[in-house]
Amino acid sequence: MERLVIPASHMPSLSWSQLADNTKRNMARYFMDRRWIVRHVKSNEYDAWSQLFRGYCDFYSWPTSDEHQRQIWSWIHEEKCVEALVAVEAEGDRTEIDVPRGLAHLREWVRPLRGATSGYLDDLYVDPPHRGSGAVEALFGAINDMALERGWSVVRWTTAEDNARAQAVYNKLATRTSWVTYDMTPHAE
Secondary structure, eight states: OOEEEOOOOOOOSSOGGGSOHHHHHHHHHHHHHOEEEEEEOOTTOHHHHHHHHHHHHHHTTOOOOHHHHHHHHHHHHTSOOSEEEEEEEEOTTOOBOSSOOEEEEEEEEEETTTTEEEEEEEEEEEOGGGTTTTHHHHHHHHHHHHHHHHTOSOEEOOOOTTOHHHHHHHHHHSOOOOOOOOOOOOOOO
């Protein structure tokens, strides 16, 4: 699966009128020439994947270790119970020009009440300098394509209550549910 997406342009904190004409031309050329390819992470991309996943863990102040990283990597490439998609910048001819800059972890889950299978998006992360460049839209486009190909009735995910930036994107792409999420930590009696 590979998806090519033209990013939405984003502007710096200066207003458009404050920029010199040659800067405007260069920015327009840069954004017009950039595309994002979304594909499964390759088995030789552990370092790039690990850097993104560590960034994700740091964002949520979640502890991680080399052992933790290797466990997730084995779920992706050996057990295949999690799929990892990455967003990679590419030129117009689809030649990749960088390492992965966006990451999505998904898995299939069954919904007995509905009698359907669905997708669950566990993790979504874009390297901070590449936020607003179209990478997240490219990832969601590929996730949508995957859901259609597999006949998933829905793709579900959760996000932190205080992650307003992500919610602003999600509110454009999906319907916020009224379900309340619980976590039960098993304990011996």
